[in-house]
Amino acid sequence: MKIYSIKRLLPAVAFLSLFSCDVFDATSEVAINPDQAFISEAASRSAVAGIYDAMQSESYYGAYFQYTSDNYVDVGDFQGFFQGFQAPDQGAIPTRNDNILQLWAQAYRTINAANEVIDKLPAVEVTGFEEEEKTELLAQARGLRGLAYLDLLTHYAEHFDLSSDFGLAIVSESNNGNLTQLQNPERSSVSESYDFVIADLQFAVDNLPDSGDNSELTKAGAQGLLARALLHKGDYTEAISLATAVIDNPSFMLVDDVASIYTVDGSPESIFELPYTTLDPSSLATYTISRDEVRPEPSLIESFTEGDERRALIAFIDGFNGERFVKAEDFANQANPAYIIRMAEIYLIRAEAAFLDDDAGNDDQALADLNAVRERAGLPPHDNAEDFVDKLLDEYLWEFFAEGQRFRSLVRLGKLNEVVGLADFRRVYPLPQQELDVMGNNLVQNPGY
Template sequence: MNKKIIIKTWSAAVLILFASCDKFLSVDPQEYLSDEATIVDEGSARSAVRGIYDELRSNNYYGQEFHWLSLLSADNTVYVGSQIVRQQLTNHTVRADFAGIESAWNAIYSTINRANNVIDKVPDLPITADFTQATKDGFIGEAYFVRALAYFDLARTWGGVQLVLEPTTSPNDLPNVERSTLQGTYAQVLEDLNNAEALLPETTNRIRATKKTVWALKARYHLYQKEWDEAIDYATRIIDDTDNYELVRPYSAFYAGNASGTKESVFELYYDINNTNNQRYQWQPSTRGGVAWIKPSNPVNNEPGNIVELLIDPNIGGDRSALVELQTINNAPNWFGLLYYRDNSTDPAFIIRTAELYLIRAEALAERDASGDKDASLADLNAVRARANVPLLGITDVATKTDLLLAIENENRVEFALENHRWYDLVRTGRAQSVLNIASTNRLLLPIPYSQIQVDPNLKQNPGLD
């Protein structure tokens, strides 16, 4: 079958710069070529794997668009820009013709398509003295991991989706197949994670997938599936690896001062001057070369949510107040987010942090509710609070299981105030409707893009959405 995928390739002069992971990812894409012209040996296989990460960090995936879908659906941020249509997310009235969901959907499937090409082509490449079986396994394992993450993101955002496991003609040319169930989509995520785990080395790498990266995503996956024992197990594997992972201090140490790849980070996306992160431009004011269309919900404009009030409270936000700053712009006070701030737009995108593993384990222990679990859960919760320099909670502060789970929910909210956790946390725990005042359960999923429904009669829309 003549299967092709559009992937980025690089000049031969750049291909020699693969000695480090930063160099692996910090290359300048030049042109698009057919997969058949590129995945033929070790060098072209590296290019193809690099292309997977390139799409993952693209402007329409974690570089901005996908990140915004969940960020603006919750109550920690507000959109104040000129594209008023984006307020559909905050109002939970998103229509199927909203361009943002089409862009994110296409970028995720493009990422899957790139992964499919590596999974399909690399196993058949000849082994040489330089291109060992271990190297091949690593490339394939990375592709499986990223595909698992992509399907996980599709499932938690849109529900069950089309499972496309073979390369297609182009990233946006999906075959006419029916949607899988949500259960079936999550089953594919787990299968891909298992495959990745079997192939990847047990090394530490914060910008490329390893076995440890798989364990971290498995912890999140099992939390979503309410499989408490498994969530505890995989979270513990990362937490106990204290030589490589920790809650760095102070809170801002994992991102401030141009920090990257700290022990706080389990998996982050790397950007450089040739591949920039668009987020800074959207968060920073004009005085810093941005437009500040995204802002933390704050008391200045009496906005719903008001995350700023929580962050600047020394008993709640503590050191996490570093995430926001009050400035006077045009003689008016305004709050701005500081997670993305670098003048050269090379801010990392944080996908999995060590703090998440602590809070995953805390929640799973609280839900399991066996003997001793409450104390252990509170200890994990307090580890995150201690790093943020806020008062620790005592057992009397969380007298019931409900109290403890709410405390964990609240901690997640401020710990990941400007990251895309809040919406998904509220949806998976069944709290989104009451907390965000959403009338219909149909609005807990986004609509399938109208353009996709038009070209594929087998792709059915989510109930009650158009």
């Protein structure tokens, strides 16, 4: 992992301690005034680092985001003891599931940390701290907030229906680190939720540098995340345009060696990742190698076509029974990065959008992009676009197992029930019942729960 990430993450601990309470619990208070975090340029940068640190939590990108959803579909197989991972594997997530609560809470802690930066940073006036630098930090904060809200939207809200009232609970203002000042929000519509996410990500696209550093959010990362958001919304023309901009960026590429994505630090395949170190470890290998909460689903293993190099990323490891996911291979030090967006996804975004876009899309472009990912893995190209959605979902399965992409891809493309047999209301997670039990709560549970 990159050395500078240690410098970035350690000062963030003090800032994140300001935002460690339950999300909408009106009885919680924070004793430290977060204004203390915005007294200098260095302190302001530490506050931004605190947003990344919140995302790195085990409850978010450190494990729960990827593995809860993968156990819910045909990727992960539960053979362990932690019940938070067991219910998704059984296809029936209750409203009091601990993983669902912790993921929700950590995403909102990330949002809360971002809101403090967005609110307080513009007022920081210190010699040598230029407006351009502040704007770039604001763009990181807004981009990360947009990502967190997009993750919530595509898991806890009816993101597949623009007419739905079951969107996000949007909190966009600072609460000065004191959650007693936080008004219990109502749910916005799905359309309003997309508008908020897109505005944040567009600000990031417009104001972040064009850098090849994938350990923080840059212009290319923001473009990729915005393309992801627009694909989910069904704005295919704009998704194609943004995906093309990322594909044309010389700092990133579809690397030839699939395994190198996960073994080479700073792989140009990875557009944005969260680095971890031995001092700041993830739990990605804990649940897939050291423990048995997330083992490869037998049907996944059997589904690979002969010659697919990605099959080698499920393997036997000395000292452990059965095959394991080995994308996060460092189970000794836990210094495994979390991959937020990779070039393979950008190609598949453009492929999907090109196939579904009645205006700017075309089957030839869709097939070419799909085959780029497929051929990189050592498989022969498809020669036609027949059953294209099924072919696309196969690539999402084989390319992104153990990375948390399969569930929302099946939902987005209307195949969840057909492929894994989940009822339609399970296209979204339940809102955590603990949040609905808060006094003065204004949230409404998702239909069916």
